[in-house]
Amino acid sequence: MNDLTWTACEAKNRLCLLNSGYGSPPAAMLAPSPKATEDILADERWQLVQRIVCSPPFQKSTRLRELLEHVTERTIHGHAHELTEQQIGSTLFHKPSGYSSLEDSSVRVHARQLRLKLHEYFDEEGRNEPLILSIPKGSYTPIFKPAEKVTTLIAKAALGVSTAASRRSEAILAWTLCGILVIVCAVLLYRSARHGAPALAESASNPPWPFSQVFDSGHQTLIVVADSNYGMFRILTSQAGSLELYLHRDFLKSSSKVKPGGADSRLNEYMTNSALTSFADVADVATLLKMAGPSEKQASVRYPRDLAMRDLDHENYVLIGSPGSNPWVSVFQNKLNFRESESIVGNSAKAFVNTNPLPGEKDRYEGLRWTGAMGEDYATIALLPNVTHDGSVLIMQGLQQEGTEAAGRFLADPENRRQLLATLGITGSRGNSFENIWFEALIRSRTVAGAPNATTLVAVRRIE
Numbered sequence: 001m002n003d004l005t006w007t008a009c010e011a012k013n014r015l016c017l018l019n020s021g022y023g024s025p026p027a028a029m030l031a032p033s034p035k036a037t038e039d040i041l042a043d044e045r046w047q048l049v050q051r052i053v054c055s056p057p058f059q060k061s062t063r064l065r066e067l068l069e070h071v072t073e074r075t076i077h078g079h080a081h082e083l084t085e086q087q088i089g090s091t092l093f094h095k096p097s098g099y100s101s102l103e104d105s106s107v108r109v110h111a112r113q114l115r116l117k118l119h120e121y122f123d124e125e126g127r128n129e130p131l132i133l134s135i136p137k138g139s140y141t142p143i144f145k146p147a148e149k150v151t152t153l154i155a156k157a158a159l160g161v162s163t164a165a166s167r168r169s170e171a172i173l174a175w176t177l178c179g180i181l182v183i184v185c186a187v188l189l190y191r192s193a194r195h196g197a198p199a200l201a202e203s204a205s206n207p208p209w210p211f212s213q214v215f216d217s218g219h220q221t222l223i224v225v226a227d228s229n230y231g232m233f234r235i236l237t238s239q240a241g242s243l244e245l246y247l248h249r250d251f252l253k254s255s256s257k258v259k260p261g262g263a264d265s266r267l268n269e270y271m272t273n274s275a276l277t278s279f280a281d282v283a284d285v286a287t288l289l290k291m292a293g294p295s296e297k298q299a300s301v302r303y304p305r306d307l308a309m310r311d312l313d314h315e316n317y318v319l320i321g322s323p324g325s326n327p328w329v330s331v332f333q334n335k336l337n338f339r340e341s342e343s344i345v346g347n348s349a350k351a352f353v354n355t356n357p358l359p360g361e362k363d364r365y366e367g368l369r370w371t372g373a374m375g376e377d378y379a380t381i382a383l384l385p386n387v388t389h390d391g392s393v394l395i396m397q398g399l400q401q402e403g404t405e406a407a408g409r410f411l412a413d414p415e416n417r418r419q420l421l422a423t424l425g426i427t428g429s430r431g432n433s434f435e436n437i438w439f440e441a442l443i444r445s446r447t448v449a450g451a452p453n454a455t456t457l458v459a460v461r462r463i464e
Helices: 003-023 034-042 044-053 062-076 085-091 106-123 150-159 167-204 228-237 262-273 279-298 327-335 401-412 414-423
Strands: 131-134 143-146 221-224 299-302 316-320 338-341 351-354 364-366 375-385 392-398 439-448 451-462
Touching (some): 062 106, 221 279, 279 299, 279 316, 316 327, 327 392, 351 375, 375 401, 392 401, 401 414, 401 439, 401 451
Parallel strands (some): 221 299, 221 316, 316 392
Antiparallel strands (some): 131 143, 338 351, 351 364, 375 392, 439 451
């Protein structure tokens, strides 16, 4: 950033600071005294923030600049404890008092974007800053730490190298230090292998909750993807379908609504003999296998037409898709509060019916009419016992493919998992040791061009 740009930006922010009262809550909206203004302007933390907000990564987002300045000002003035999602939403984002953070995740979304922009700044333009600013996940309080210049400190202490040393000497020193670091890393790796391997192995063997309930050393895990052919068959024939119908392996050929010969017949033959699933299911499988860690070796992926009823006994299962594309989900439908509904197959929007609405909840949550449309879709995530009550079943079903993919993305985010536990009333820090926590969660996803780009937790139920 050139000096002229910095000077103009600094002058602009100084004027905003004088006129805003630092963006404090209503009780503190009186204009600050000249001394208070000069104090914060002289603070090296505030000066760092002003350089950051004037940098290119922040020029296209006024909201991110305001968020960073707000949390910094509150921290400098000793009010970091007040920085909560609710406080930021009401004060900075002008949300109504008492708004539901479950319904509106805008503060969390902007906080994640702010963390990414800060990384971008310190990796590029701010790589020589004397202070490093970070905002830890799960918090809105900025942390300021002196930049660690390891090479310079070691060089001065060990060899008394001055800043005027020749480039050749510095290069030799750098390679020497690299050699030392390699030796140190090798020693640490050796000690870790001897003394810390059991603990590391134990930690690595435990996937994060709720994946830990479907991926464990005592069970095989069967991941069952959706049958896209079955979904297309239902739409083309306007038949509701059922698991009983699906279990007849020739159900596609036996349809009376498919005319023999011609294009319909050829399409019907293709759907009968092929095994197709959706991109959303593939994305969810990739997420599941990544979160499974070492337990991935005990997981396998199956097509729903290859299953029999007895296959659902004694193991762990992940069912991807709704009953309209994965009929095996219907086995557990009577245990769920949010159930898929479609008045006219293939010619009406799907919805989740809320069988027992709680105060503030809707009776019905309607999603996209077609996959690929723009708008909001819904999905449910359910964790419950298997048929024989000696394993677990994880169900991820969306009204459309976008919702199904959003369910996998939601569970892959650590912040979303913590929010889910908190909403279930589960507190404390037990690592991944949660067991037999049966639940159902309804999430909303905002979709653009067939892909979910934001998810929100809407409602939660405990399954007893």
